[in-house]
Amino acid sequence: MKRIQVFLAGAFIAVGSLCAQSTTAEWQAGVAKLKETIQNNPAQAAEEASQLIKGKNKKNVDLLVAIGETYLKAGKLTEAEEYAALGKKANGKSALVSVLQGDIAVEQKNAGLASQKYEEAIYFDSRCTEAYLKYADIYKAANAGLAIEKLTQLKELEPDNKAVDKKLAEIYYSKNDFSKAAEYYSHVATDATATEGDLVKYSFALFLNHNFEKSLEVANLGLQKNPKHAAFNRLAMYNNTDLKRFDEAQKAANLFFNEADKADYSYLDYMYYGHLLDALKKYDEAVVQYEKAIELDSTKTDLYQNISTVYEQKNDYKKAIDAYKKYITSLDKEKQTVDLQYQLGRLYYGAGTHADSLSTTDAADRKHALVKADSVFAVVAEVNPDSYVGNFWRARSNSALDPETTDGLAKPFYEKVATLLEGKKDARYNSVLIECYSYLGYYYLVTDKLPESKEYWNKILAIDPANATAKKALDGIK
Numbered sequence: 445m446k447r448i449q450v451f452l453a454g455a456f457i458a459v460g461s462l463c464a465q466s467t468t469a470e471w472q473a474g475v476a477k478l479k480e481t482i483q484n485n486p487a488q489a490a491e492e493a494s495q496l497i498k499g500k501n502k503k504n505v506d507l508l509v510a511i512g513e514t515y516l517k518a519g520k521l522t523e524a525e526e527y528a529a530l531g532k533k534a535n536g537k538s539a540l541v542s543v544l545q546g547d548i549a550v551e552q553k554n555a556g557l558a559s560q561k562y563e564e565a566i567y568f569d570s571r572c573t574e575a576y577l578k579y580a581d582i583y584k585a586a587n588a589g590l591a592i593e594k595l596t597q598l599k600e601l602e603p604d605n606k607a608v609d610k611k612l613a614e615i616y617y618s619k620n621d622f623s624k625a626a627e628y629y630s631h632v633a634t635d636a637t638a639t640e641g642d643l644v645k646y647s648f649a650l651f652l653n654h655n656f657e658k659s660l661e662v663a664n665l666g667l668q669k670n671p672k673h674a675a676f677n678r679l680a681m682y683n684n685t686d687l688k689r690f691d692e693a694q695k696a697a698n699l700f701f702n703e704a705d706k707a708d709y710s711y712l713d714y715m716y717y718g719h720l721l722d723a724l725k726k727y728d729e730a731v732v733q734y735e736k737a738i739e740l741d742s743t744k745t746d747l748y749q750n751i752s753t754v755y756e757q758k759n760d761y762k763k764a765i766d767a768y769k770k771y772i773t774s775l776d777k778e779k780q781t782v783d784l785q786y787q788l789g790r791l792y793y794g795a796g797t798h799a800d801s802l803s804t805t806d807a808a809d810r811k812h813a814l815v816k817a818d819s820v821f822a823v824v825a826e827v828n829p830d831s832y833v834g835n836f837w838r839a840r841s842n843s844a845l846d847p848e849t850t851d852g853l854a855k856p857f858y859e860k861v862a863t864l865l866e867g868k869k870d871a872r873y874n875s876v877l878i879e880c881y882s883y884l885g886y887y888y889l890v891t892d893k894l895p896e897s898k899e900y901w902n903k904i905l906a907i908d909p910a911n912a913t914a915k916k917a918l919d920g921i922k
Contacts, residue, residue: 471496471507475514482518490523503534505541512544516551524548539569546578555582571601577611584615591615606632610642617645625649626658633662640666644675656683674700674707681713685720693720711741718750727754745774752791761795761813782827789820789837797844817841835860836876839883849887858883874907885917894921 474496481489493511501507512527525548531541546561559582565575576598580591592615599608613628629646632638643666650659660683666676677700684693697717700707718733731754734747748771755764768791772784796814818841825834839857846853862880865873885900898921904914 471501471504471510475507475510478511478514479518482515482520486520493523493527497530505531505535505538508534509538509540509544513547516544516547521548521551537568539565539572539575542568543572543575543578546575550578550582555586558582573598573602573605573607577607580611580615584611584618588615588619606635606637610637613642613645613649617649622649622652626653626655633665640670640673640675644679647676647679651679651682656686659683660687672699672703672705674704677704678707678713681720682716685716685723688723690720690723694724709740711737711744713737714740715744715747715750718747722750722754722757725757727758730754745771748774756791756794759798759800761791761798765791765795782824785820785827786824786833786837789817789824789841792817792820793837793841793844796841811845814841814845818845830864832861832864832873832876835864839880843883849883849890852887852891854883855887878904878907878911882913885914889917889921897921 474492478489478492478496481492496511497504497507508527508531512524512531515521515527516524524544528541528544528548531538531544535541542561542565546558546565549555549558549561559579562575562579562582565572566579569575576594579594583591583594592612595608595612595615598605599612602608609628609631613625613632616622616628617625626646626649629642629649632642633646643662647659647662647666650656650662659679663676663679663683666673667680670676677696680696681693681700684690684696697720700713701709701717714733714737718730718737721727721730721733731751734751734754738744738747748767752764752767752771755761755767765788768784768788772780772788775784792813796810796812796817818838821834821837821841823834825831825838828834835857839854839861842853842857843849858880862877862884865877865880881900881903885897885904888894888897888900898918901914901917901921904911905918908914
């Protein structure tokens, strides 16, 4: 039997088997005609099939399998089984017949029997490419390891078989092993059989593996062939955004959202567009996109953090605080950590102290924001008593509430921070200690307690002998 090897890119559509087989013009035309009559005139088709296998073709396994496959593709399982049985009778060790029987079992949704028949085909013919690939199709979802093992065996026999590379790429992609998926897609990307879908998955696998440059290269290859393809424009937007090529990302976004064919938007699309607009300082537009993302997927409440950050960059602290509070309340109680409270406190502090707030917000609102900041930082200090952070920010908040330092509102908190950090004897905290000592030195200066004031300015010089503020204060005291 003459052996040929066929390399596949998708579904198996050829008449006859893709395993070792021989075909002749004598019966090929008859099988082609049979395809046309099976649906329209089943009786005539049966007669034509009977005529084809008369005489010398009675034991022609290639022909019997071809007829069986034709019936199978027409949805005539009974007739397909009959010709598979005839093929088995003609040659009980034919890989072609075993593959046909496996295909019939697949149509009958009998995966166990199908895999058994494909294994049998491989046993009869170790190079029956089709059997390996179809076996992998059965197990790629239920047991990817078995599918990969079988394809690896075929890969060793046929290292240049692009159908194997493609199938391996698909399986690794489906199991989220994007590094392996990209590796195998790279073998078929430039092949003539590569589809747009292959390029999309290859580019997306690279993107998810953080290889943005190569992912963009593949996406651009796809765009050369189809400039309005939604997925390629999507990936161009994603990758250019991550590569900080914002002008190119904006062009891709305009094409994706306004001109791409059959675009089906996801929360990730709106999220990335929000990131892009944020980077371009188009803050109001960025918020719109983030809100669209949350609307599409209500579980993505982490985007409220992005919205909060956008508003903070606009110095709109009220909206920044509202968005951050939405984020916190969207979380389960055990996830509402002290770190989140700290960030909320920072936003309240910004609302009370930022230069824009000072010029656009009345004094009562600023004071309210600082009081809220102090209360939030009090929680931080209580939850984390071994950390200086909570009391340090309480000190700053109270200092802002007492800008003339006459009431010493920040004094007890700066003292707590200084006591805690002095015991650590760690140079990393020197800048924090200098801030504490500066406040305390100034407080004692304005309250006319000069010996205490001198003590703190000298503590600063012990850390930073060149500190100009401390030197000036001591010169004034003398």
